[in-house]
Amino acid sequence: MRILVIEDNESVASMLEMFFAKEGIKGEFISDGLEGYEHSKSGKWDVIIIDWMLPGMDGMTICRKIREEKNTVPIIMLTAKDSESDQVLGLEMGADDYVTKPFSPLALMARIKAVTRRYQANNVRQVDNAILKTAYFEINKDTREVFLHGQPINHLTPKEFDLLVYFAQHPKQVFSREQLLEHVWGYEFYGDERTVDVHIKRLRKKVGTANQPFFHTVWGVGYKFDEVLVENEI
Structure with a gap:
C-alpha cells in the first residue's frame, strides 16, 4: 500500500511514519500544501491523507482540486475542527472520510482499510x-x-x-x-x-x-x- 501524507505537524508525521513502517506501508510525507498537491499527481496512491491547515495550499483546496481532475483516489482529512459545518465542508470538497485530532494510529488505520476496501469494491463491480x-x-x-x-x-x-x-x-x-x-x-x-x-x-x-x-x-x-x-x- 502506498499512502501520501500531506501534514506539516512534525510530531503527527513522525508518529504515522513509525506506524506505517510497522504495518509494512510505504508512506511518503510532504509538509507543504502546494508541494503535496503536485506530488498527488506524480504517482498512483492507494490513499491520500491531508491535513486541513497547511502552508502553501490548504487541505480543502487540495481535496477540491484532486476531485476536479476526476481523480477518485480515497482521501482522508485530518482536522482539529469538529463542528458540523467544518465536517460538511470537508465532505463537500470530496473527502471520503475525516479523522479529528488527536487520534490513534489504530483508528486511522481502520479508516484507511475501510476506504480502500470500498474503492476496490467499486472497481470490480460487474x-x-x-x-x-x-x-x-x-x-x-x-x-x-x-x-x-x-x-x-x-x-x-x-x-x-x-x-x-x-x-x-x-x-x-x-x-x-x-x-x-x-x-x-x-x-x-x-x-x-x-x-x-x-x-x-x-x-x-x-x-x-x-x-x-x-x-x-x-x-x-x-x-x-x-x-x-x-x-x-x-
Missing part, C-alpha cells in the same frame, strides 16, 4: 449490476451518475453517493446510525454518530423536497429511505 432503479431514481454505480425524475444530479459527494446507493438498495428498511457507519463507512463505530446526521441533512437538501424528503427519521432508531409523499416531515 456491468450487469451497475444500474439501480427506484420509482424516482436511476443510479449508475459504475459511472457514479444519479438521475432524479430523469434529471442528472451532479453535486453529490462520494460519501453521499454511497449512502444513497445503500439506502436505495434497502428501501423502507430502518437503519441505526451504527449500522450505517458499519455498512457505508465500513469501519467499526468510534464515537461520532454526527457523521451520519450530516450526510442525511445534505442529501435531503440536495435531492428531497418538503413533502418528499426520501430520507426519513425514525425517532429513537435511525433513518430509512422511502419515496412516499408526506404532508409533514421533520
